[in-house]
Amino acid sequence: MDKLLEVKDLKVEFRSKRETVKAVDGVSFEVYEGETFGLVGESGCGKSQTCRAILSLLKKPGRVVGGEILYKGADLVQMSPRQLRSIRGREISVVFQEPMTSLNPVLSIKRQLYEVFPGASSAEKWRRATELLRLVGIPSPEARIREYTHQFSGGMRQRAMIAIALGANPKLLIADEPTTALDVTIQDQVLCLLENLKRDLGMSVILVTHDLGVIARLCDRVAVMYAGIVVEMADTVTLFSRPRHPYTYALMGALPDQGKVGMELEAITGAPPNLADPPAGCPFAPRCKFAEEACRDRRPDMAELEPGHFSRCRRREVVASFRGIIPAPGVAERAQA
Amino acid sequence: MITNTPSGHLKRRIPPWLATPAFVAGTLIVLVALVWALFPSWFTSYDPIAVDTSVRCVPPSMTHLFGTDNFGRDVFARVVYGTGIDLKIGLLGTLIPLVFGSVLGMFAGYYGGVFDSLLMRAIDILMAFPFTILVIVIMTILGQGLQNVYIALWLVGWIAYARLVRGEVLVLKNAEFIQAAQVAGFTDARILLRHLLPNVVSSAIVFAASDVVLCMLTGASMSFLGLGVQLPTPEWGAILNEGRSYISYAWWITFFPGLCLAITGVGFSLLGDGLTDFLRTKGR
Amino acid sequence: MNQLNYAVKRVLQIVPVLLMVTILIFLMIHMIPGDPARLILGEKATNSAVAALRAKLGLDQSLPAQYFLYLKGLLTLDLGTSLTYQRPVTELLLVSLPITVSLTLISTVFSILVSFPLGFFAGMRKDQAGDQAVRVTALAAIAMPSFWVALLLMLLFGVKLQWFPVGGWGETPTEHLKSLVLPAFTQSLMTSALLIRNIRNSVVDISVMDYVDFARSKGLSNGAVKYRHILRNALISTVTLLAMRMAYMLGGSVIIETVFSLPGLGKLMVDSIFGRDYAVVQSLVFLFAFMVLVINLLTDLLYSCLDPRVKF
Numbered sequence: 001m002d003k004l005l006e007v008k009d010l011k012v013e014f015r016s017k018r019e020t021v022k023a024v025d026g027v028s029f030e031v032y033e034g035e036t037f038g039l040v041g042e043s044g045c046g047k048s049q050t051c052r053a054i055l056s057l058l059k060k061p062g063r064v065v066g067g068e069i070l071y072k073g074a075d076l077v078q079m080s081p082r083q084l085r086s087i088r089g090r091e092i093s094v095v096f097q098e099p100m101t102s103l104n105p106v107l108s109i110k111r112q113l114y115e116v117f118p119g120a121s122s123a124e125k126w127r128r129a130t131e132l133l134r135l136v137g138i139p140s141p142e143a144r145i146r147e148y149t150h151q152f153s154g155g156m157r158q159r160a161m162i163a164i165a166l167g168a169n170p171k172l173l174i175a176d177e178p179t180t181a182l183d184v185t186i187q188d189q190v191l192c193l194l195e196n197l198k199r200d201l202g203m204s205v206i207l208v209t210h211d212l213g214v215i216a217r218l219c220d221r222v223a224v225m226y227a228g229i230v231v232e233m234a235d236t237v238t239l240f241s242r243p244r245h246p247y248t249y250a251l252m253g254a255l256p257d258q259g260k261v262g263m264e265l266e267a268i269t270g271a272p273p274n275l276a277d278p279p280a281g282c283p284f285a286p287r288c289k290f291a292e293e294a295c296r297d298r299r300p301d302m303a304e305l306e307p308g309h310f311s312r313c314r315r316r317e318v319v320a321s322f323r324g325i326i327p328a329p330g331v332a333e334r335a336q337a
Numbered sequence: 338m339i340t341n342t343p344s345g346h347l348k349r350r351i352p353p354w355l356a357t358p359a360f361v362a363g364t365l366i367v368l369v370a371l372v373w374a375l376f377p378s379w380f381t382s383y384d385p386i387a388v389d390t391s392v393r394c395v396p397p398s399m400t401h402l403f404g405t406d407n408f409g410r411d412v413f414a415r416v417v418y419g420t421g422i423d424l425k426i427g428l429l430g431t432l433i434p435l436v437f438g439s440v441l442g443m444f445a446g447y448y449g450g451v452f453d454s455l456l457m458r459a460i461d462i463l464m465a466f467p468f469t470i471l472v473i474v475i476m477t478i479l480g481q482g483l484q485n486v487y488i489a490l491w492l493v494g495w496i497a498y499a500r501l502v503r504g505e506v507l508v509l510k511n512a513e514f515i516q517a518a519q520v521a522g523f524t525d526a527r528i529l530l531r532h533l534l535p536n537v538v539s540s541a542i543v544f545a546a547s548d549v550v551l552c553m554l555t556g557a558s559m560s561f562l563g564l565g566v567q568l569p570t571p572e573w574g575a576i577l578n579e580g581r582s583y584i585s586y587a588w589w590i591t592f593f594p595g596l597c598l599a600i601t602g603v604g605f606s607l608l609g610d611g612l613t614d615f616l617r618t619k620g621r
Numbered sequence: 622m623n624q625l626n627y628a629v630k631r632v633l634q635i636v637p638v639l640l641m642v643t644i645l646i647f648l649m650i651h652m653i654p655g656d657p658a659r660l661i662l663g664e665k666a667t668n669s670a671v672a673a674l675r676a677k678l679g680l681d682q683s684l685p686a687q688y689f690l691y692l693k694g695l696l697t698l699d700l701g702t703s704l705t706y707q708r709p710v711t712e713l714l715l716v717s718l719p720i721t722v723s724l725t726l727i728s729t730v731f732s733i734l735v736s737f738p739l740g741f742f743a744g745m746r747k748d749q750a751g752d753q754a755v756r757v758t759a760l761a762a763i764a765m766p767s768f769w770v771a772l773l774l775m776l777l778f779g780v781k782l783q784w785f786p787v788g789g790w791g792e793t794p795t796e797h798l799k800s801l802v803l804p805a806f807t808q809s810l811m812t813s814a815l816l817i818r819n820i821r822n823s824v825v826d827i828s829v830m831d832y833v834d835f836a837r838s839k840g841l842s843n844g845a846v847k848y849r850h851i852l853r854n855a856l857i858s859t860v861t862l863l864a865m866r867m868a869y870m871l872g873g874s875v876i877i878e879t880v881f882s883l884p885g886l887g888k889l890m891v892d893s894i895f896g897r898d899y900a901v902v903q904s905l906v907f908l909f910a911f912m913v914l915v916i917n918l919l920t921d922l923l924y925s926c927l928d929p930r931v932k933f
Contacts, residue, residue: 057834081843089840101831104850106857106928115849116839148929164839462641465910465917467872470890474906477894478652547763554766558876561768562891577769581880584772585780595769602764610760 004072004172004204005031005054005092011066012049012058019276023049023062025228028302031172036198036205038219038236040212040251044272046228047208048097051174054206055094056084071172089116093165097177099157103149109133109160110145116167132163137193155186159193166197174206179214194218212251216240221308224248227273227283230302234309241324244311246288249322282312290318357614363607370601374421383414385571394587404589406579415571416594422483422572423553423598427605430490430552435545437491438498443529443537445499446506456503460496468493472555476564483566486556494548498541505537539616546609550602557598573598627925635914642910643695647688650903660897661704695907701900705892710904713889718908720790720885721874724808727801728870729863731809736816741852743817744824755817762814767873771807771880778803788882804881808873812866819862823855830854857927864920868913 012024024046031037039047052058054069054076069076071087079087096102104112113129120128133141136159149157158178165173175194179187195218198205207219215222216236223233224247232245243249250268270287273279279286281296288295292315300314313319373380389409397404403412445453463471472489479485509515518528557574559565566572568579573594580590658674659666675681679690694700700710743755779787786800827833828851836850874887882888886905893901925931 052834055838057838059829059834085840085842087840088838094835094838096831096835098831102835104832104836104854105930106854107849108929115836115841115845150930161835164835168840458641461638462645465638465642465913466906467868467909467913469869469872469875470906470909471872473875473890473894474649474902477902478649478654480654550764554764557766558768561876562879563895574766574768577766577772581772584776588773588776591769591772595766595773598769599761599765602766603761606760606764 002033003030004033005206006070007050007054007067008070009067010050010053010064010069012046012053012062013065014062016061021275022228022278023275024053025275025278026067027225027228027230028067029223029230029233031204031206033171033204034202035220036207036218038215038222039206039208039225040210040215040222041225042210042272044275045225046275047225048176050225051094051176051206051208054174055088055092057094089165089168089170091170092172092174093168093170094174094176095158095161095165095178098181099154099161100149100181102161103157105149108146108148109152113145113164113167116164128167132167133160135166135197136160136163137189138163153186154182155189158182158186158190162190162193162197166201166203170203172204172206174208176208177210178207180209180211191217212240224251227278228275229283229299229312230310231284231313232311233302237326238306238309239324240326242309243322243324244305244309244319245313246290246315246319247284249319250287250289252325282314290315357611359607360611360614363604363609363611366600366604367608370420370424370604373417374424377414377417377421380417381411381414383411385410385415385418386569394583394590396587397589403593404587406576406590407583407587412576412590412593415576416573416597419571419573419576419594420597420601422566422570423557423574423601426483426486426490426556426572427549427553427601429487430494430556431545431548433487433491434494434496435498435541435548438495439502439538439541441495442499442502442504443506443533446503447510447525447529447533453503456499460500463493463496469555469558472559473562473564476559481564481567483570483572486559486565489559490552490555494552497544497548501544502537502541505540506533509533509536543609543613543616546605546612549605553598553602624925627931628922631918631921635918638914639911642914643692643907644688646903646906646910647691649906650899651684651687653899655897657899660899691903695904700904703893703901704898705896705901706898710901713901714886714904714908717884717886717889720883721871721878721887723797724801724804724874724877724883724885725867725870727805728808728812729867731805732812732816732866733863735809736813736820737856739813740817740820741824741847741855743821744855745828745847745851747825747828752821756821759814759817762810765810767807767811768876768880770810771804771877774803774807775881788880790884800881800883804877804883808870808877812870815866816859816862819859820855823858824851827851827854853927857924860920860924860927864916867916871909871912 007030008028010024010027011022014021014023027046027050029037029039039050041047049058049062052062053064056064056076056079058064064077067077071091076084076087103109110129113132114125117125117128129145130141133145138144138156138159144152144156149160152160158181162175162178178194179190182190191214194205194207197203198218205218207214209215219236221233221235222239223230224239224245225231226247232239232243232248234242234244239248240252243252247268254267268287273283273286279296281294281298282288282291282300285291285295295314300312302310302312303316304310305316311319387410389405392401392405392409394407395401395405401411401413403416406412406415441456445456466474471493475489475492476485479488515528515532518532523532556565557572557577560572560574561578563578566575568575576594577591580587580594584591656671656675658671658678658680662671662674672681679687682690698711700714702708703710703713706713739755739759743752746752775787778784785803786796789800791797791800833846833850836846841849874885875890876887877883878885878887879891886908889901890905893899893905
């Protein structure tokens with residue numbers, strides 16, 4: 001599989017008169033053709049800003065202050081606005097979290113769809129627009145296409161946004177918390193849609209979420225982010241069967257586990273660090289059960305524990321004993337033996 | 338405002354909105370105007386209504402900073418003594434509608450029903466008239482004079498506040514903290530006064546800052562047309578009107594009162610802008 | 622279809638308001654001190670002559686009856702005769718109307734031409750030098766009294782430079798236009814300033830909205846994003862403000878036309894008030910209110926075209 005997108009040591013800052021917030025502080029990962037890559041972490045960990053940085057859509061006063069974003073080898077950070085415009089929509093597109101505010105309230109869905117087909121004839125635009133709406137599962141597209149955002153339900157708005165994002169046949173779709181703002185039943189519908197699209201179109205997807213369940217369902221590989229850095233990265237099965245970072249482990253521990261009825265949910269005590277004044281060492285150390293003095297001195301480097309499985313924790317011996325929430329392949333048989 | 342800077346020391350800091358040059362300038366202007374209004378004799382030794390035919394229409398000079406008018410009166414003195422009148426028109430003309438209109442709007446928004454419908458009807462009808470026209474007609478009914486300028490401003494000015502506050506109350510009425518207070522059994526009076534009022538009053542106050550300017554200008558306009566203050570009271574609009582006939586060779590009679598009106602208006606506008614920023618950062 | 626429904630609904634809504642307006646005007650004029658019959662005949666007239674005129678004018682009837690007379694007059698456009706000009710009021714109004722309408726329209730156009738680009742320019746450069754400069758200028762313009770600016774402009778451009786006439790309306794269309802320049806400019810000052818502030822704030826608010834980011838993410842050109850998404854949405858609230866300003870400018874014509882000696886409705890109003898010509902005042906006020914209601918109606922319709930959330 002070819003490498004489609006490579007993020008190398010990306011740094012994003014929000015600089016104001018009072019302080020500088022390091023929202024993304026050295027994030028690296030790759031996305032290959034045809035795969036769905038997950039970015040998971042709690043609110044404020046920098047996953048959304050990373051995505052916005054890829055398409056240079058950071059809200060002021062955010063700025064990329066370091067690193068590279070290589071798309072098919074070309075560095076997006078260095079590109080001129082005109083070059084970026086040819087990438088947006090056509091190569092990479094994005095779907096935001098809140099569909100009500102992401103669609104223009106005074107333009108019809110039709111107009112907003114047509115915008116992604118510049119240069120096509122009216123008949124062609126009509127054909128492609130209605131086809132897209134049908135593809136994402138919006139009933140009677142010929143009628144609904146003339147309507148406005150406020151006339152659509154939440155789930156339908158999200159589908160419409162996906163349809164628009166797919167309009168120019170991008171190779172990479174970035175979905176920033178696509179189901180967070182929706183009801184649970186609607187969430188399932190949208191996730192099904194994404195599964196189908198993934199299978200039928202063979203697109204690469206970067207899926208940003210705070211929900212481990214979504215990761216498990218849709219993603220091939222995943223990176224766990226905390227306080228602006230990646231703390232663990234692996235393929236999904238490996239991550240869920242063999243977590244190798246205290247944060248990942250704690251996240252899974254906080255999931256309601258069907259097997260442990262009657263036991264208390266384990267919340268992670270404390271709060272994420274202030275990114276305007278980040279701590280010197282590992283950012284998770286203040287909340288980590290296994291932190292030592294040395295953890296607070298220097299931020300640990302990313303280490304490849306096994307092929308394709310990276311972790312940023314010093315305490316190798318401790319994390320090696322973590323058990324995931326699904327049995328590792330082969331372990332179940334051995335245990336029985 | 339005390340903040341915890343990264344170095345860990347406590348430091349007193351001036352809130353950013355207060356330190357902007359605009360707000361400082363606005364405050365200074367208004368303060369100067371207030372001082373002129375309260376202690377006019379500090380700034381000039383001339384009598385604003387004393388006629389002196391030997392110095393008719395003298396251009397600005399060291400002895401007569403703003404020159405003299407066609408009656409030989411010192412224009413600077415007239416302008417300084419007039420400050421109080423114009424400020425009063427602006428401030429009093431705004432204050433009564435602010436209070437009265439806000440209360441009306443609050444009741445209408447909160448209780449709804451017949452009272453609200455009647456109020457909105459009344460507002461619709463009154464808003465069909467251009468502001469200046471309505472003021473002029475009221476002045477015609479009441480007659481000339483400064484007192485009637487106030488009354489006219491009061492009768493017309495409350496509408497804007499009623500609409501504004503009513504709109505805000507309508508939005509807040511369904512907010513959870515109000516519903517919580519109702520469920521807790523608080524009396525209406527308590528809810529209105531202590532929960533609703535503080536939240537809706539900020540936009541009314543911001544509007545009031547610009548309203549002061551409008552009232553001053555309207556009062557001056559009425560005097561300019563000859564409907565406002567009685568001569569020889571030195572109100573800025575009236576002075577301007579007097580200077581009209583002599584404008585080609587005694588421009589100063591017209592220029593300086595208008596300039597003062599403009600500058601005072603700018604002062605209040607800057608104050609209003611500063612207030613807006615302040616209230617915005619406080620998070621309503 | 623929805624558009625038509627909405628339009629019809631709005632037009633019908635005006636009727637009851639107009640009716641109430643006539644009642645209010647009637648009552649207000651009635652409250653003006655003085656006996657209209659005596660005013661017409663003068664101080665020296667005999668009491669019996671005054672009484673006769675009162676009967677003729679219907680002034681001895683009950684209040685409601687007088688009101689219906691008045692309403693009848695409005696509907697049949699029989700508005701009485703002017704005391705000062707000795708001509709039918711209808712005629713006076715018709716002659717003065719075009720002048721005030723042209724003044725207001727030209728002032729509005731001036732304001733739009735100036736404020737839209739400047740407001741957008743300032744909004745896109747929030748807090749930078751360009752934005753600050755525009756805002757400071759706008760702030761100054763708002764506080765300037767119209768009659769002061771009018772007189773100074775008249776002095777500079779009319780008397781000293783002689784580019785424009787000092788007053789009056791002129792005879793030919795060209796002269797008409799020339800005599801409107803200074804007045805329209807004066808009126809448009811405050812309106813432009815207020816519009817600039819409104820547009821600037823709208824643009825600032827809208828340019829950070831998510832849908833602007835989403836539009837950019839589609840690969841749209843800067844121009845498309847700016848105009849189709851930012852400006853178009855920003856202008857919606859401006860339309861409402863514009864209507865309010867036009868109504869205010871109609872009222873402001875009272876001052877401007879007086880200063881520039883333009884024979885429009887505003888000057889007619891002032892002259893009639895001082896001349897105690899209350900038949901004229903009564904009809905004038907109604908005409909002003911009517912024009913304001915029409916402006917509001919047109920604005921609402923325009924607004925519903927721009928913002929589909931209103932119709933549906």
